[in-house]
Amino acid sequence: MPKTSDYFHGKTIIITGAASGIGRATAQIFAREGANVVCADINEAGLRDTSAAVNAAGSQALALKTDVTSRAQVADMVQRAIDAFGSVQFLFNSAGAAIRRAKFLEIDDALMQKTFDLNVNGTFYAMQAVLPHMLKSGLGVIVNMASMAHRRGGPGSSVHYAAAKGAVVSMTMGVAREYAAAGIRALSISPGPIETPFQAAAQSSPELVQRFLEDIPMKRFGRPEEIGELVLFMCSDACPFMTADTVYVNGGGGWR
Secondary structure (H helix, E strand, O other): OOOOOOOOOOOEEEOOOOOHHHHHHHHHHHHHHHOOOEEOHHHHHHHHHHHHHHHHOOOOOOEEEOOOOOOOHHHHHHHHHHHHHHOEEEEEOOOOOOOOOOHHHHHOOOHHHHHHHHHHHHHHHHHHHHHHHHHOOOOOEEEEEEEEEHHHHHOOOHHHHHHHHHHHHHHHHHHHHHHHHHHHEEEEEEEOEEEHHHHOOOOOOOHHHHHHOOOOOOOOOHHHHHHEEEEHHHHOOOOOOOOEEEEEEEOOOOOO
8 A cells, every 4th residue: 555645646657468367356446546557458448348347447548459460459458548648657567377287398389479478578568668758857767567476487388478478577676777867666576376367368287276276275276366465565765765676476386
């Protein structure tokens, strides 16, 4: 939570991947705090639902169908957000996926390319689009979605995804250090398994999901809102000295 009452009121956050899961939960949390929420996703139906929830909380939503693998669409997303609300203080790059599970020797060029296009390029494009505007105001926080996978390496099922998320962690650190003196903070979050559509989308087998669960001392998966509350804290005035880090949220597990 922020130190200052109404800290987020009237400020604006862009959230990619806002149609479901962690992105949607984070949008609702920022709406609760009075922020304007720019909801971006390729899923139009999900976007409508998230935007309706933001508006129902008394905040203003802007729903933008956006393919984050397209630099032009991401640039347009940021410009439309600024046109609507005047400025953007926060960016949460939540869009990402493993695309599908695969053993290392089964990873083909198409899977590797799609994985990096979505997880790395999508994050890269959004940061490049929003940073010039943040630099003009001398204030901004960027939070990127990484994963515990970058520490584990993804053996047997997701080396491609782990590599992409490792790139996100490194890129976040570089941006944070490059712009620290300009009033910009950049952080990443490395969750363990979270209860979202992610596992189904990645075609995770029931056996793999059970193995993830057995590795967590808390004996449960995380909830999307638990990540959303962390994003809120990271963007708040409660941690102004925090930048260039990745925060692990895993119930004590995810290392195996």
